[in-house]
């Protein structure tokens with residue numbers, strides 16, 4: 001029998017090959033070489049910077065989606081499923097590497113790397129066990145085993161670097177680890193692979209427990225099965241949990257970095273807001289979103305609201321980064337619980353960044369209702385900066401109830417996805433889906449589909465007018481007006 005049809009594997013390889021050719025062309029035309037996986041990532045290197053370029057990101061997303069689908073297709077399905085089933089061990093090893101400062105030790109050792117016994121002498125971990133953890137990570141392209149039992153940093157492992165010296169890291173109190181770190185991806189990774197993973201492991205137990213299975217209460221989320229508190233945030237801010245709290249704050253700081261900026265091409269056009277526009281950042285943490293917006297739009301005014309446990313840090317943050325902003329009155333830090341009536345009655349914009357996803361629909365509606373109570377029709381906007389979850393199948397958004405009249409800027413569905421790939425680009429966008437489950441595990445919260453966003457806005461007296469989905473970004477800007 002002669003088989004003439006193109007095999008599914010070949011079709012995926014063709015998609016991959018086409019995207020690789022186009023990326024190579026982009027690098028060639030910029031006279032740059034594609035960055036090596038073997039070297040630490042250098043944020044000042046134009047070749048590394050180009051990885052976040054909006055002309056490159058859609059192509060790399062296609063490569064990731066096609067490569068992952070190729071991996072899923074190419075071998076016996078049992079092997080593929082077992083790989084996924086065991087992936088918690090990779091997270092556990094990442095956590096160990098972060099907690100024990102392996103990246104920093106290897107940075108100080110240089111490109112030749114260091115025998116595991118010397119790494120272990122510094123971080124006091126059993127050398128044989130550490131070698132096994134690092135080998136699992138090296139097998140997944142985090143660290144390199146340059147010769148037997150000798151490990152070095154590579155591009156991925158360099159993302160775990162606090163930038164601090166090991167002398168400081170091993171002598172300072174643990175709660176200080178993430179204080180003053182420039183790049184805080186390490187905090188985000190440590191948080192995700194630490195208590196987020198513990199909570200995720202309890203999702204099944206919680207959903208199988210009839211007493212809490214259908215609950216939307218933050219106090220009945222999986223996280224609360226091992227932490228004694230009313231909710232995740234109560235636990236986070238309780239005395240004795242400073243290490244976790246500082247890690248969380250530093251992890252949120254990651255979202256102030258350029259790759260997560262709230263001021264992006266194709267996002268909400270902050271520059272169109274008139275001078276003096278009053279922006280209230282609700283649950284704003286230390287206010288890294290406002291700082292980002294203010295730096296590019298210096299004529300706007302900001303109030304950063306959060307729980308009293310955060311305001312002191314917010315003041316320290318602004319005094320450190322923009323000392324004049326608070327004294328000049330351009331930025332106000334205010335302790336406020338968003339479940340009680342909103343004290344700012346004349347806001348033009350309520351910004352909710354990475355906030356509604358912490359909460360179930362019922363709680364998100366309560367938060368939005370408190371804002372609606374002080375909103376003025378025709379003046380006040382709510383801008384929700386969060387993920388916009390795509391279905392894993394093709395959907396015509398016109399068929400989604402309540403979507404008529406919404407203006408979509410950019411794409412809320414991945415445009416130009418090559419035929420044969422998942423419409424949501426699978427692995428390339430998988431982080432949003434993982435974050436969705438993390439929110440379920442920690443707070444009974446959720447990332448939202450278009451239909452979910454519409455429902456919570458409609459139920460709280462707001463109407464979505466526009467959704468900006470910047471190309472190549474994980475997040476969307478959902479703009480609603482009071483009705």
Ligand SMILES: C[S@@+](CC[C@H](N)C(=O)[O-])C[C@H]1O[C@@H](n2cnc3c(N)ncnc32)[C@H](O)[C@@H]1O
Nearest residue numbers: 233252283284285306307336337338339353354
């Ligand atoms: C995921 S963080 C996002 C922080 C910030 N919006 C950002 O993008 O960096 C959620 C924030 O909500 C705050 N928060 C939690 N419960 C709150 C409440 N009841 N009232 C006000 N803020 C609250 C937390 O302290 C935390 O800073």
